Amino acid sequence: MSRLSRPALLTAAVSLSAGLVAVPGAAYAADTATQLSAAQMAAALKAVATTSTAAAAPGWRATMGLSGQLAGSSLFVVDPAGGVAFERFISGGHMTAEYAVGGKGLYEYLGDPASRSAVKMMRRPAVKFVFTANKALKLDAYVKEAAAAPGTVLTEDTDHAGTKTVHDDASADYRFTADGSAVTIHVNPAGLLTSAKATGDGLAITLDYNYGPQHVTVPAAAVTIGAAALEQGVAYLDMPAIVKQVARQGAADTRKAAHGRKVKVASLRTVVRRDVTALNKSLRVAMVKTKNTATGVRVYATNPWTRKTTSYTLKASGTKVVTTKNS
Template sequence: MIIRPTALLAGLSVAVTLLVAPGAAYAADTTTDLTATEMAAALKTVGAASAKAAAQGWNSRSVSTGDEGTDVETTAYDPARKVYATHRGDAGTTGTDWVVVSGRGSYSSLTEPVDRSAMAMIGRPKVRWVLQGDTKADAAGTSRQDPLAPWGVNEPVFSRNAGTKVTHDDGSAEYAAAGRSTGFDVTWRVNAAGVLTATTLTFEDQTLNLSFGYGEQKLTAPAAAVSVDYATYRKALVYLDMPADVKNAAVQGASAARKAAKGGKVKVATVRNRVREQAWESNYKSGVKVVKVKNVTGGAKVWATNPWTKKTVAYTVKASGRKVTVRKV
């Protein structure tokens, strides 16, 4: 089953609508000044409560605003299945998706037209994900937007500073502190159970708002039928450009041989050497040995065969007096 943002992060939109919006009015608020020691102790307690709440899973929504506009990202983590997923944009909108599965690796969604063309070329038009395998992949340690992330309640840069606590009449509260060494001001919002529900960071004209939800996420990794390994994906992209690469090796090799002759008669050996140099450079840049060269009478033949379509593109490059001829064969 392919992961879709709407299904994958449906719980996220539900969870965050239950959070108290920043600036909401309460019948009575109590503000308490906290020393650095008291602040650290309070946030440690929040961290423990949040970790317990996140044990079955969590989701988040981040909204970053600044000079360059607004960026939204939704994420979720399923510890039961050891799957983490993120989506640029609100749940249900288009964007770049990324999924990490512990012990397996990370999946990136294929969204560019060239990706679709490459998958169609290899006979797998339904592929929408590319897997970069990694047996050491850890979905739990992937996100910087989980409730206990570096900018969360466990960050010592913030928690070692004095701050304030505003307690609301419904039992929820807000802790605020300034990271003097970083310039960030941070506010943590907790519910009546002391669990972190939101974090706001401000730095000059930049603001990051994070909202958190907790509970089982039921995430599913992309199925094999709609995914391809990275090596195959990369090779497919290279072979998609195979006709142009072969032609370029022939044309550039011919040009280099003419220049080497300096207006005199072009040597057959020079043609062969220059064509091989261009083929090597093409293969080196792509990381895949696609373009091949062999000697023929008067020069060289440069060619490549697509392993999926079985089509061959070939050119001959031959010395002809002071000229070099390039012909498609």
Template sequence: MSRSRSVLLLAAVSLAGGLSIAPGAAYAADTTTQLSAAQMAAALKPVATASTAAAEGGWRADVAITGDSVPGTASYVVDPSHGIAYEQMRIAGSQRAGYAIAGKGFYRTLPDRTSRAAVKMMGRPTVKYVFTPDSTLTLAKHLKDDAPTPAAVLSDDIDHAGTKTVHDDGSVDYVQAVDGQTVTLHVSPAGTLSGARAEADSFAMTLTYTYAPQTITPPAANSVIGEAQLKRGVWYVQMPAVVKQISYAGAAEARSAARGSTVKVASLRKAVRRVGSMFNTKAQLKMINVKDVRRGVRVSATNPWTHETVSYVITASGKKAAVSRDQS
């Protein structure tokens, strides 16, 4: 895939793994000329310069996707003066959004059902965003990596032969065939990129630009949770399953270490503690507790929000390591 196509379809790829968008409004053609690849690149270079200058005060891009696959929409809003960008995507009834703030980090909507269950369990039902700090974040880098900027669409791999159509109002359409798609770049009478369209047999994508100062309000404090705290909550939502899994994994490791011989109590305790410790290290919290009991160990965890305790007992029994739910 060429970079031109990948940049132009960036929003579509983000939305639905490679979909695209509906045709824009038809233009009445006035004068159409053929351009070589070199002529196309030369003609679009000043458009990139003008569009970059226009975007310095603020801009937004709106994307729409239709086709045989799941349709979707996306919006990118950028306020360079305050170093903040916002993006929102909708696919088949689901929605996600996020903010990038220079020198601060990212705010993203809660990613899944487990995360939403976690904030509810934690007594914070108003939380909608998770914050990931990044003091090195710059708006320029974020936009280069994650947004269909006018400069990106107009600066990479645009040297394909095509046509130039000049309309009565001074606007211009540049049309190229790229990797089996028809790509149309719309240029305004002011010489800036006003939109783009990519079409193939089973899909279409439209991209529309607006150049103007943008106002973006970051999420309210009561709607945000830190990434580390959310991860902790998610682990505790999964706590019953985790305790069970560690108990059976520790028992299996003890049996494996015995190699068909009698499972020794000391070996069992060592194996279970190792598995529990590995989990605590991975999760970066001390959730799993392992204590000695007669002929084995008890694995337990207590949810600090609900105060629920889940525990299992693993005991050595001949060549077996028996696991049972502790009901005490």
């Protein structure tokens, strides 16, 4: 399984809005607006990033709303004490989700039809997540790369001239335009990023932040399957077609190797076994097997969960190879 580095639509949405999002500031009794150059804006937001990153050290969460041409919502939670981060994105009735555990690996939500069909076939319909071990996973690096991370939002593509508006409660709004998107970043009196908004190209994206310890619980064993086991299950979904394909390929390769001369039984067996070995290697599952027959070889596979077998016999016959499906 490929890692869900983060929900793809979230990344695309945040990138579209210059990596920034939040809610507009409320009306304040007294405001002081200051024009900032691109360099001043970047420097000011870098300072907010430093303060926000320090506040996020015990833990933090961000919620995102996406509306307009594309609607959706996301959640990102970081639990440093537990060594876990959680991401979820929902749009159009579809969900992607992932738990990252430092020094252990990733739990990814089984949202694709093939995976869901595989666990059902494997008589494990309760499984919702696949675990991929990765002892080298560093939680700090994972979080730093997240599109919603405060430090990322405040420092990626923020060198644009704009305004800083300070309100009477000492909170502030930073506003600028990046790649056609109007961006507003709200900072509370303590100098922390609390929200932001980006609008443009028919999309409105908002992010809201909360800082403090979080508690994230990874999926239980009963609803989790290992990546290798899932890979095996998905492979067996297509077992009949796979066996048929390698049988036909073996027959074609044997005829080609004979160069128009009579096909030898030994050559047929050798070529078919070679093709089957290559197939199993590509599948990373020892699914298809061979067995010698009097005039050739049998190619077959048995699904370990359904106990159904698909089998073809290849027979050397003059310059041809006759392929027969066994009942």
